[in-house]
Amino acid sequence: MKDMKTFYTGLVALIVLGLIVVPFSVNVERSYLIYFLFMAFIYVVIAQGWNVVGGYAGQISLGQHAFFGLGAYTTAMFWVHGLLGTGADYYFNPLLMILSGIVPAIVAIIVGIPLLSRLRGDYFALGSLGLGEIIRVFFVKGGDITGAQDGLHLPSGGYESMLPYYFVGLLLAVLATVGVYFIMRSRIGMAFRAINEDEVSASSHGINILYYKILAFAVGAFFTGVAGSLYGIYIFHVNPDSVLNINYGLYPILMCVLGGSATIFGPVIGSFFMAGVFVIAEQHFPMIHPIISGALIVLVMRFMPTGIVGLKSRLQRD
Amino acid sequence: MIAYLSFELIVQLVVNGILYGTIYGIAAIGLSLIFGTMRIIFLAQGTMIILFTYFGYWLLELAGIDPFVSLLIVVPLSMIIGVLLYRSLFKESAEMDDKNASLLLAVGIMFLVNNLMLVMWSANPRMANTAYTEVVFSPMGITIPFTRLIALGLAILSAGLLTLFLKKTYLGMAVRAASENMLYATLVGINPHRVNTVAFAIGIGLAGVAGIGVLQIVPFDPFFGFTFALKALIALALGGIGSVFGALMGGILLGLLESLGSFFVGGGWAEAVAFGAFLLVLMFRPEGLFVRSVKKA
Numbered sequence: 001m002k003d004m005k006t007f008y009t010g011l012v013a014l015i016v017l018g019l020i021v022v023p024f025s026v027n028v029e030r031s032y033l034i035y036f037l038f039m040a041f042i043y044v045v046i047a048q049g050w051n052v053v054g055g056y057a058g059q060i061s062l063g064q065h066a067f068f069g070l071g072a073y074t075t076a077m078f079w080v081h082g083l084l085g086t087g088a089d090y091y092f093n094p095l096l097m098i099l100s101g102i103v104p105a106i107v108a109i110i111v112g113i114p115l116l117s118r119l120r121g122d123y124f125a126l127g128s129l130g131l132g133e134i135i136r137v138f139f140v141k142g143g144d145i146t147g148a149q150d151g152l153h154l155p156s157g158g159y160e161s162m163l164p165y166y167f168v169g170l171l172l173a174v175l176a177t178v179g180v181y182f183i184m185r186s187r188i189g190m191a192f193r194a195i196n197e198d199e200v201s202a203s204s205h206g207i208n209i210l211y212y213k214i215l216a217f218a219v220g221a222f223f224t225g226v227a228g229s230l231y232g233i234y235i236f237h238v239n240p241d242s243v244l245n246i247n248y249g250l251y252p253i254l255m256c257v258l259g260g261s262a263t264i265f266g267p268v269i270g271s272f273f274m275a276g277v278f279v280i281a282e283q284h285f286p287m288i289h290p291i292i293s294g295a296l297i298v299l300v301m302r303f304m305p306t307g308i309v310g311l312k313s314r315l316q317r318d
Numbered sequence: 319m320i321a322y323l324s325f326e327l328i329v330q331l332v333v334n335g336i337l338y339g340t341i342y343g344i345a346a347i348g349l350s351l352i353f354g355t356m357r358i359i360f361l362a363q364g365t366m367i368i369l370f371t372y373f374g375y376w377l378l379e380l381a382g383i384d385p386f387v388s389l390l391i392v393v394p395l396s397m398i399i400g401v402l403l404y405r406s407l408f409k410e411s412a413e414m415d416d417k418n419a420s421l422l423l424a425v426g427i428m429f430l431v432n433n434l435m436l437v438m439w440s441a442n443p444r445m446a447n448t449a450y451t452e453v454v455f456s457p458m459g460i461t462i463p464f465t466r467l468i469a470l471g472l473a474i475l476s477a478g479l480l481t482l483f484l485k486k487t488y489l490g491m492a493v494r495a496a497s498e499n500m501l502y503a504t505l506v507g508i509n510p511h512r513v514n515t516v517a518f519a520i521g522i523g524l525a526g527v528a529g530i531g532v533l534q535i536v537p538f539d540p541f542f543g544f545t546f547a548l549k550a551l552i553a554l555a556l557g558g559i560g561s562v563f564g565a566l567m568g569g570i571l572l573g574l575l576e577s578l579g580s581f582f583v584g585g586g587w588a589e590a591v592a593f594g595a596f597l598l599v600l601m602f603r604p605e606g607l608f609v610r611s612v613k614k615a
Contacts, residue, residue: 301422
């Protein structure tokens, strides 16, 4: 057991080290590989966010795109309206990125109290889907503050290289994964798991169900919001279609389930796999790439509904 | 805005809401059957509806078959597609406790069909034109398009037929029993696969009916499907899961909310009103507004 742990830690360190070296061996500005990895990092962060709330705590949220959009919009609104003061540097401002996670987390707490106290299971899934759409309407109808349908254009003058995107993405992906690892080893993580297993039993053991459900929802929203902020800085044009797209609510579920939800590395595997599929399909079959992605989702869910990690245990059992 | 307000206008808004809402209602009945028996949130329902709208469109454009005659082709075809969907894709995942797989299957189908339609028919909005598309009745200064009236008739007819099937036939009763409690239904000898197949056949069959209904009412494009699925979900929540009448009424209520909402609070906000009502109903009356007894939480 101890050996396995050392092995895994070593393996992870090696992979991260490899990812640090990658940009120095390819043409960063033109390489598809860098773009692929950058998107994969963003997916890892949102997938880990869903993993906490949907995978470990078992609250299937279909509204994560609202938090992704909120994160991107927080960054964009602070930047465009100069809310951090005129002299501030907004480009990759760590304070701003953290703030872009805190805002969705606060929203998650505010809406989580009524939603999570009253809705269970499928009904929470439906409710979170409704929530995502309501938030979308607010941004579409937000007038000058949110730029309405056209959204907000960020000053792109600061762009010099893809490198900072790559490394910030890598850092966030590692932090999210390590964060989930430590959360799940703590008392909080055990409470999440207990709620997922059996709410009544968890409650009878003195776990405050609502408190932990909201905490899981808020942690998921925080991760997703920070990823949204990074994506917003990358695309420089934050609008409802780009960041409040339902895809950002569905992709994390897909990646978690594909890799194996409620595991530490499942979402990472799922994210890299799907990012690879998206990038390859985009590059080679530009016309029909969503068809391929859709067909792939159907095939994977049909033949390995418990994901890649689940496949291993299924094979062992058979 | 209030200056324009007149009695006729209010009546017109209400009529529009009801006529449009019945289409949501049929879509919601299909969802209700699938959700009731298998606890699957079939997000692809709206996309299937638009797919059948395009089928109807093709039959009209290529073979000159009147949309309402093409129901005879589209509905059986959609039921077969429903059976195939269940047999080939949902059979295993319907049995699992974890509903992620079936939800994602629906999402995958949505992506796949949506983009297939995009490639085949492009993103240009289309609308069917027949000799009677422009026919309008105007009793007492209220405008009622003939096509919408037929859609209303179709909705009521299919809801009625479905109710008869569920109440009077053996198979229908089995479906109802299974939506009440699948485990007990299985214990008294009901074959879950058969019930699920029937639910899927009827659910997608109703998507066929709704698809033909949409054909002459609004301009449609492939992306319309997802919005439609969301609307059907709202209608379902408003009306209550597991009740044909409730789902139909939920659709009509949603139609009214949208029609009156877009007049009083403006186009985009009406959507927020509809989703707000959806959340409130989910929270405070999860059994729906039109179901008298509380059977399920």
